Amino acid sequence: MTQLQIGLYGLGRMGGNMAKRLARGGVTVYAYNRSFEVAEKLAAGDDNVRACRSLEEVVASLSAPRVLWLMLPSGPATEAAILQAAALLEPGDILVDGANGYYKEAIARADQLAGQGIRFVDVGVSGGIWGLDNGYCLMAGGDEAALAAVIPFLKLLAPAPDRGWLHAGPVGSGHFTKMVHNGIEYGMMQAFAEGFALMQAKTEFELDLAKIAELWRHSSVVRSWLLDLTADFLKADQKLVDIAPVVADSGEGRWTALEAVEQGVPTPVMSLALMMRFASQGKNDYAARMLAMMRKGFGGHAVQGKGE
Template sequence: MKIGMVGLGRMGGNMVRRMRRAGLEVVGYSREAEVNRKLADETGMIPADSLKDVVAKLDAPRVVWLMLPAGEATDAVAEQMKQMLQPGDVLVDGGNSHYKDSQLRAIEMKSAGLSFVDVGTSGGVWGLANGYSLMVGGEKEAVAHVQPFLEALAPAPDQGWLHCGPNGAGHFTKMVHNGIEYGMMQAYAEGFALMKGKTEFDMDLAAIAEVWRNGSVVRSWLLDLTADFLSKDQQLDAIEPFVTDSGEGRWTVIESVEQGMPAPVMATALMARFASRGEGDFASRMLAMMRNGFGGHAVKQRG
C-alpha cells in the first residue's frame, strides 16, 4: 500500500513515521527540501520535490493525505490536487478544517470524479507512540479505500478510529471533541487554582494530581499531563497567563448558537481563553470606573 503525505510538520512527520513502522510505503512532500531529505533518510519515506511529483510517484487509484493548517493552505493545495489527480483517486484532509468547508470540498471533488475523506485527528505529539484518534467522514467506499492507513495510524487496527458519517462528519466530531477539551482543561485549571489559593493547607498539588490519576472519577490523559508538569514546577511563575485557541473551540460554540443548544461550559472556557490574552481588559476598566462612579470605590492606577 502506498500513500502520499503532503505536510510534514510535527503531526504529518510523525504520521509518516508511524505508517512506515507499519510497513506502508509513503511518498512525502514538504515545501522545505531539508525536511523531506531528513525524514526520507530516517524512515525510508519516498521524497517528492513537488505536488506533481507526489502524484507521479503514486499508483492509481491514488490516496493523497493533506496534513496542513486549516484555511488558505489547505484550500490552495486541495485545489491543485483537484487538477492533478485522476478520477477514482482519493483526497484526504486530516487537518482541522471546518466541517462546512469539508462538505463543500467533497462536492467539488466529486465534480472532478474524485473521492474526499475528512479525518479529524487527535493525539498531538504523543500520536507516534500511542496512535491517533481518527474521526472519519466520507462515503463508505472511499473510507474503505483508506482504511489500511487509518488502521496503521490508530492505536490498534480495530480501536481508535471510526467512520462517523458522511462528508463533514469527521471534522464535525473533531470540532466537538476540541470544545469538550476546552471545558475539561478549564475545570482542571480552576480546581487546581482553588487548591493553590488555600495557602493555610500548604497542599502538594503534584501529589494530589497523582492521587486523582489512580482510581478517581476525574482521571484522564489531561490529568496525566497535569501531574507530570506539576511534579517539575508547582508555581509556574515563569509561564505567561496567555492561552491561545486553535479555532475549533470557537466553531463549537458558534454551532451551539446555530442549533440553539446550550453549551455554557464550552462557551465559558472559550471566554476564559480570550480573557487570558487581555481581550477583556477594557471591559474590566469600564467596570472599575462604574463602581467608582456609583459607590466611590477606589480605582487602581497603573504604574
C-alpha cells in the same frame, strides 16, 4: 500483495510523526513539505519514506487510484493545497483532509471535487505529539467507497487495527466530530485549571498540587490523560511563575460555540471555556477597565493605576 502507498503533504509535528508511523507499518510514504529539507530528513534512514520536491512528484509517484493525505493548518494553507491537488489528481483518486477544518467547508469541498470525479474524506485527528508511539484517534467522514481505500491507513495510524478509528458518517462528519471533541477538551482543561487554582490559593493548607494530581490519577473519577499531563508538569514546577497567563484558542472551540447557537443546544461549559481563553489573551482588559470606572462612578471606589 502490493505494498500500500500514500502521499502525505505536511510534515509538521503531527504529519511527520504520522509519516513515521505509517512507514513503520510497511506503507511507502511519498512525503512532501514546503521545505524539502524536512522531507529529506524524515526519509533519511527509512526506506519506506520517499522525500518529494513537489506535489507534482508525489502524485506522479503514486499508483492509481491514489490516496493523497493533507496534514496542513486549516484555512488558507489547506485551501490552497486542495486547489493544487485538484489540478493534479484524476477521477477515482482520493483526497484526505486531516486538518482541524470546519465541517461545512469539508462538505463544500467534497461537492466541488465530486464534479471532477475526485473523492474526498475528512479525518479529525487527535493524539498530538504522542501519536507516533501511542497511536492516533481518528474520526473519518466520507462515503463507503472512499473510506474503503483509506481504512488500511487508519488502522495503522490508530492504537490498534480494531480500535481508535471510526467511520463517523458522511462527508463532514469527521471534522464535525473532531470539532465537538475539541470543545469538550476546552471544558475539561478549564475545569482542571480552575480546580488547581482554587487549591493553590488555599495557602494555609500548604497543599502539594503535584501529589494531589498524582493521587487523582489512580481510581479517581476525574482520572484522564489530561490529568496525567498535568501531574507530569506539576512535578517539575507547581508555581508556574515563568509561564505567561495566555492561552491560545483554535477554530474548533469557536466553531463548537457557533454550532451550539445554530442548533439551540445549551453548551455553557464549552462556551465559557472559550470565553476564558479570550480573556487570557487580553480581550477582557478594556471591559475590566470599564467596570473599574463604573464602580468609581457610582461608589467613589479607588481605581488602581497601571503598574501599581
